[in-house]
Amino acid sequence: MARIVALTPRKTPRQGRSRASVEAMLTAAAQILEVRGIAALTTNGVAERAGVSIGTLYQYFPNKETILAELVRRQKMQFFEDMFGAVQAAKAMDLRRATETVLQASIQHHARAPELSRELEKLEDMLDVDEEDICAGGGLVDRQIVELLESFGIAQPETAARDLSALCRGMVHAALADGECDLAAIEARLRPAVFGYLGLAPEGA
Structure with a gap:
């Protein structure tokens, strides 16, 4: 696999609700990786498992590489x-x-x-x-x-x-x-x- 240059998150969550959403997304991504592996990880899959909209996910993570990097x-x-x-x-x-x-x-x-x-x-x-x-x-x-x-x-x-x-x-x-x-x-x-x-x-x- 070629080297991935990961981007940093688009913004840092400051309010409690935003921080909870980001934690939910990272937890969801970790669960997908743990059970199904890297190939199964998609931004849509993370958003669905975390219970957030894809738009909300993209506010913080522009792509799956930034999720993995975090x-x-x-x-x-x-x-x-x-x-x-x-x-x-x-x-x-x-x-x-x-x-x-x-x-x-x-x-x-x-x-x-x-x-x-x-x-x-x-x-x-x-x-x-x-x-x-x-x-x-x-x-x-x-x-x-x-x-x-x-x-x-x-x-x-x-x-x-x-x-x-x-x-x-x-x-x-x-x-x-x-x-x-x-x-x-x-x-x-x-x-x-x-x-x-x-x-x-x-x-x-």
């Missing part, structure tokens, strides 16, 4: 929040427990809706969602992970953080893209790889 943006921001919380908690732990906590957060983020996460993962690289808040959120989490690794005496923490992020992201994305939704199985495969990279002994050793 769903991806929200997922990314939720991921950053999950990771930030995990890193803060990990500061009071030893390296093994800290690693487990951050790894679990990176995986369990998808557990809220694994089928939806799988569909959104397919879209992330094709949608232009590099907005200021996303870049800031991602940068903050990256810095926190570098600092956490540095506090444990990990050599070249910036490189280690990048490598570990690529390792986890690559394995999770590949598994989801292949249709796998067993997050426990994905985590079980990731744990020895991450532990090995950090020089931690295998579990039970």
Whole structure:
């Protein structure tokens, strides 16, 4: 599929009723993606499921790409929040427990809706969602992970953080893209790889 350049929403809802309508449309779109996949998503289908007119939908979302971009943006921001919380908690732990906590957060983020996460993962690289808040959120989490690794005496923490992020992201994305939704199985495969990279002994050793 060719790269999609997504537009930003036409306007931001300010009144309670408008915000409720936008939330209903995004919820409807997420439900369609989760059950039927990307190919089934249309603006008419979203409007009908959300109980709004197509004219109301177009006031906020000029096309389905903007709806998808907003769903991806929200997922990314939720991921950053999950990771930030995990890193803060990990500061009071030893390296093994800290690693487990951050790894679990990176995986369990998808557990809220694994089928939806799988569909959104397919879209992330094709949608232009590099907005200021996303870049800031991602940068903050990256810095926190570098600092956490540095506090444990990990050599070249910036490189280690990048490598570990690529390792986890690559394995999770590949598994989801292949249709796998067993997050426990994905985590079980990731744990020895991450532990090995950090020089931690295998579990039970």
